Amino acid sequence: MxxxxxxxxxxxxxxxxxxxxxxxxxxxxxxxxxxxxxxxxxxxxxxxxxxxxxxxxxxxxxxxxxxxxxxxxxxxxxxxxxxxxxxxxxxxxxxxxxxxxxxxxxxxxxxxxxxxxxxxxxxxxxxxxHEHQSLLKPAAYKKMLDDYIGEKVVKLKTALKDRLAQYRKYVEELENQNSDETVRTREAKLLAFEIEEIENAALNPEEDEQVEKRYRRLVNAKRMKETVYMVHGLTGYENEGSAGLTVGHALREIKTLRDFDEDIAPLIGQLTDIDDLLNDFNRSMAQYEDSLEFDEEEFVELEDRLNTLNHLKDKYGDTIASVLKAGEEKQEELDKLNNYEAYMSGLREKINERKQEILTLCGQISKLRKKASGPLTKKLKEAMVDLNFLDVEFSISVEEQEEDFSADGYDKVDFLISTNPGEELRPLWQIASGGELSRIMLAFKTVFADKDETDTLVFDxxxxxxxxxxxxxxxxxxxxxxxxxxxxxxxxxxxxxxxxxxxxxxxxxxxxxxxxxxxxxxxxxxxxxxxxxxxxxxxxxxxxxxxxxxxxxxxxxxxxx
Missing domain, CATH: 3.40.50.300 (P-loop containing nucleotide triphosphate hydrolases)
Structure with a gap:
């Protein structure tokens, strides 16, 4: 409310x-x-x-x-x-x-x-x-009848929609087949090459993540080893200009001043400590460098494998799983081309099967509509009489048109009415006046309101x-x-x-x-x-x-x- x-x-x-x-x-x-x-x-x-x-x-x-x-x-x-x-x-x-x-x-x-x-x-x-104008659109009548039937027809139309989607998919697939044998042969050769390329890679669905993870670790290990080697050299005692040689040279020079001034002893002690610390640091760096593992051969293999995986993902999908799925789909396409006549026959059979299922569902929907049309006709006529249509005649026509099926079934639904004695029933959209349409729509509203869970009705x-x-x-x-x-x-x-x-x-x-x-x-x-x-x-x-x-x-x- x-x-x-x-x-x-x-x-x-x-x-x-x-x-x-x-x-x-x-x-x-x-x-x-x-x-x-x-x-x-x-x-x-x-x-x-x-x-x-x-x-x-x-x-x-x-x-x-x-x-x-x-x-x-x-x-x-x-x-x-x-x-x-x-x-x-x-x-x-x-x-x-x-x-x-x-x-x-x-x-x-x-x-x-x-x-x-x-x-x-x-x-x-x-x-x-102006809503009564919808009564002038015959397409609305089928929906009104289905709304009155309710859940039973909704379930059938849901199933119908599913079968219709499959049917249209198979029809489109059939229409897209190329009848040129030369073209099919060329397509088969390309598919065979692509399948072989994927199969030769011997892929594992989780392989790309594992390879990338191992590759990143080795890339970092190589960089770390290079950096540690450089730092060890800069702080050691072997390379010209290294910190160890420079500090050692400075220590030897400052010690020559001890005989001239005793006050320089603390400075000599400090520099000696620096030399000792640098020596300890250099030994630790050597040990750390020895602990770093980097297998150059493994690194090259991983790099090559990663390039192969990336090439396949660029060509067939974003992930290894997508590449493998693409391979399966291409194998299916190749099988179709290698067994083309059997494939075409199977496709036509599927189309016929789905069409029969569609017609069966349409028939069930039509049966519900015909069954409901009688009670709904009676209720609508009573509602119209209540609204001062004293001599009204009303009927709901449900006509099967099997070759014109859609997600709504294959029925043509029409509302037929006569508001004057002696006049034959004719389609509502042809004869009702504006004032009559307004009352007829109200009659419909009152009939459907009894089935409606909506508490609030607004009339403008x-x-x-x-x-x-x-x-x-x-x-x-x-x-x-x-x-x-x-x-x-x-x-x-x-x-x-x-x-x-x-x-x-x-x-x-x-x-x-x-x-x-x-x-x-x-x-x-x-x-x-x-x-x-x-x-x-x-x-x-x-x-x-x-x-x-x-x-x-x-x-x-x-x-x-």
């Missing part, structure tokens, strides 16, 4: 918050007051395209926030999307729109446009004033093209829906507004020289006055008020039935 809507800096709305209730939430207001902005804000929060033009002039951003209390089915669906849900089953959906981008969050966690689209589908069902001016008794029928139908669903309905008709459990007024005012749209819940007395206005009275006379009061009483009785 949609608990509340918070809108800030959106078009004519400065900042508004509206708290919805269970049952029938009715929103009314003068033409141009901003009702479309309200529905638009809900659409924006649920992923509709947003642009900087939505941001109120002078503001840096626009913000829309929806708070839902979820049922168990919705919680399960949202958890499958890996989205967060509060312990109290609350979902806060927020969208912030800036000139450069928009940010969507669910319970504070950023979500993608794709996640938001999936999320919107399980939170509420929105019926806009579904009263287009209806009035009088028909308007009452629509009102009654919405009232019945509101028993088990939260209904949010924008309307211009008093008959529908009279059914309100909670009534909101949408108004447009001038505040500080700027136009501002506001939304507020109105009292019972104000609701009575608004009904009188919707009845077309420019002046609230007692007679008009009595009419509005009688309308409210009639609506109350309908809801109590």
């Amino acid at each position: 949609l608990e509340s809507l918070h809108v800030k800096n959106l078009a004519l709305i400065d900042e508004q918050e509206i708290t919805f209730t269970e049952g029938m939430n009715i929103l009314t207001g003068e033409t141009g007051a901003g009702k479309s902005i309200l529905i638009g804000s809900v659409n924006l929060a649920l992923g509709a395209k947003a642009g900087k033009d939505y941001i109120r002039t002078g503001a840096d951003y626009a913000l829309v926030e929806l708070i839902f209390s979820l049922n168990d089915q919705q919680c399960s669906q949202i958890r499958e999307m890996d989205l967060p849900i509060e312990e109290d089953k609350t979902l806060i959906l927020q969208r912030k729109i800036t000139p450069g981008r928009s940010i969507c969050r669910a319970n504070g966690e950023s979500i993608s446009a794709g996640q938001l689209k999936n999320l919107a589908g399980c939170l509420l069902d929105m019926y806009g004033q 001016e579904i009263d287009t093209g209806i009035s009088g008794k028909t308007a009452w029928k629509v009102s009654e139908k919405l009232g019945r829906l509101a028993r088990n669903h939260q209904i949010i309905c924008i309307t211009h008709l008093a008959q529908i507004a009279a059914m309100a459990d909670t009534h909101f007024m949408i108004e447009k005012n001038i505040v500080k020289d700027r136009t501002v749209t506001s939304i507020r819940e109105i009292s019972a007395d104000e609701s009575l006055g608004e009904l009188a206005r919707l009845l077309g009275s420019g002046k609230l006379t007692q007679a008009v008020l009595n009419n509005a009061r009688e309308m409210q009483e009639t609506a109350r009785k309908v809801k109590e039935e």
Whole structure:
């Protein structure tokens, strides 16, 4: 259920918050007051395209926030999307729109446009004033029928989609075969060479990591040995200019001064210590140098092997496992070319097998559709009669077209209708008027709502093209829906507004020289006055008020039935 809507800096709305209730939430207001902005804000929060033009002039951003209390089915669906849900089953959906981008969050966690689209589908069902146009698209009829059937057809269509993908893969493979024997021979020679190249390398799946690790160790060992050798020479007593020879020479020279000045003795002692330390260091370096192992022959072998592995990975894959897999695939291709006729025969057999499986699944789906078409026809006809189609005839046609199969099966589904006595049934998309389509769509909504786990249904001016008794029928139908669903309905008709459990007024005012749209819940007395206005009275006379009061009483009785 949609608990509340918070809108800030959106078009004519400065900042508004509206708290919805269970049952029938009715929103009314003068033409141009901003009702479309309200529905638009809900659409924006649920992923509709947003642009900087939505941001109120002078503001840096626009913000829309929806708070839902979820049922168990919705919680399960949202958890499958890996989205967060509060312990109290609350979902806060927020969208912030800036000139450069928009940010969507669910319970504070950023979500993608794709996640938001999936999320919107399980939170509420929105019926806009032009949605009935979908009834003019025959492609929609099959989906409606399948939605009515439910899980059984979903499972069959999932299996059908899998078989169809395999079928198309084999067909494409068959179409891509080259009939030129010379070309096939050339391809076979190349494949044989590549297979031999991979096989001769005698690869091990984990070999590249092992070789690289050993190679890096030997490379470092070689560098360390070279450095240690150089340091040993620089600090030793053998090479000209080495530290050992230089210090030894300096020590011999300074000792000649002992006979001339006794005070030089400490300096001689210090230099002697340096000579001793350098001598000890040089011996230690010699021992460390002897401890370093470097096998030149092994290093060359590893370097050659590494070059071979890298060459194969550059040519056939990023890893040894990929190279080996490429070798297996090339062997399969070579086997196909060496046994070309058998391969082609097997491929055609697979195509025929998959086609038969597809036709079987399509047949099972068709059987379900034909079985469901009867009960659905009855329910839809009853719903249309409730909406003042007194002489309506309705039928669902399911026609098999075996050679025209797809992921939806091979049926052509059509909705046939006659709204006038004596007229033959004809496709719905050919004959229904705009006002009729609106009521027919509402009939569909009421039938499918009984199967729907979505708590909230939003209707945006579904009263287009209806009035009088028909308007009452629509009102009654919405009232019945509101028993088990939260209904949010924008309307211009008093008959529908009279059914309100909670009534909101949408108004447009001038505040500080700027136009501002506001939304507020109105009292019972104000609701009575608004009904009188919707009845077309420019002046609230007692007679008009009595009419509005009688309308409210009639609506109350309908809801109590």
